[in-house]
Amino acid sequence: MRELTARRVCLQSAASDLSADNVRALARRLGVLGWVHPEADGTLRAHLEGANDAIEELTSLLRCAAVVGSVSLAVVGVEGHEQFAVRGVPAGVFVVQEHQATAHHFDFRLEVAGVMRSWAVPKGPSMDPAVKRFAVQVEDHGFGHNDFEGRAGSGAVIIWDRGPYEQGGRVAWPEALERGHAVFVLHGHKLEGGFALQRTRAGAKPQWLLIKRRDEWARSASDIVAEHPESVHSGDTISELLDS
Numbered sequence: 501m502r503e504l505t506a507r508r509v510c511l512q513s514a515a516s517d518l519s520a521d522n523v524r525a526l527a528r529r530l531g532v533l534g535w536v537h538p539e540a541d542g543t544l545r546a547h548l549e550g551a552n553d554a555i556e557e558l559t560s561l562l563r564c565a566a567v568v569g570s571v572s573l574a575v576v577g578v579e580g581h582e583q584f585a586v587r588g589v590p591a592g593v594f595v596v597q598e599h600q601a602t603a604h605h606f607d608f609r610l611e612v613a614g615v616m617r618s619w620a621v622p623k624g625p626s627m628d629p630a631v632k633r634f635a636v637q638v639e640d641h642g643f644g645h646n647d648f649e650g651r652a653g654s655g656a657v658i659i660w661d662r663g664p665y666e667q668g669g670r671v672a673w674p675e676a677l678e679r680g681h682a683v684f685v686l687h688g689h690k691l692e693g694g695f696a697l698q699r700t701r702a703g704a705k706p707q708w709l710l711i712k713r714r715d716e717w718a719r720s721a722s723d724i725v726a727e728h729p730e731s732v733h734s735g736d737t738i739s740e741l742l743d744s
């Protein structure tokens with residue numbers, strides 16, 4: 501077995517032909533795994549894992565291509581990536597709908613491969629990384645339901661949060677979900693930053709935990725559901741909708 505190495509690469513003011521797509525194509529051709537992350541200032545950051553000679557070749561190609569800028573390299577630990585991903589790019593949308601039905605819960609939905617993967621989260625999401633929120637996976641939903649807010653039978657639904665999200669992790673999606681561990685970054689009005697879904701029990705009604713990851717957006721001892729109960733669509737709370 502060949503020894504794997506890993507490097508963190510930073511391309512300062514990279515040349516225009518050094519798009520994330522170009523770096524990805526080079527990495528795929530050389531069998532290098534990891535990720536590339538385009539920054540707002542035009543810099544590209546990358547984490548490269550693979551055989552020594554493949555990493556050498558890729559980094560020398562990047563050095564040659566970065567005509568107007570510089571390349572900095574740091575040897576880092578191998579993390580076991582199984583894909584080469586472009587980070588920082590939305591994979592689709594997420595929506596959280598508060599749903600007063602027989603039981604009150606929040607429906608957490610992520611766009612994955614043309615459907616909205618859905619979980620019922622009784623207590624709703626948390627921005628506190630110490631809090632693990634129980635989530636039961638339910639049937640996939642279509643996109644049409646994402647915009648629904650209003651009375652539903654004797655209950656009601658509000659759009660509690662929504663926005664784009666990025667897929668993360670060392671394993672490609674939707675494989676990451678099938679294996680029961682998926683990490684992602686939300687860009688909502690209320691939910692922001694890294695989250696993880698961890699499956700704890702498979703079966704007909706798979707059980708998961710929804711957990712905020714530790715990052716600059718995490719807030720210890722916070723209760724986002726109590727602090728911001730209003731719809732991001734109408735500003736109404738679910739009780740105002742039920743009383744109207």
Ligand code: MN
Pocket residue numbers: 599601605606607620
């Ligand atoms: Mn529901």
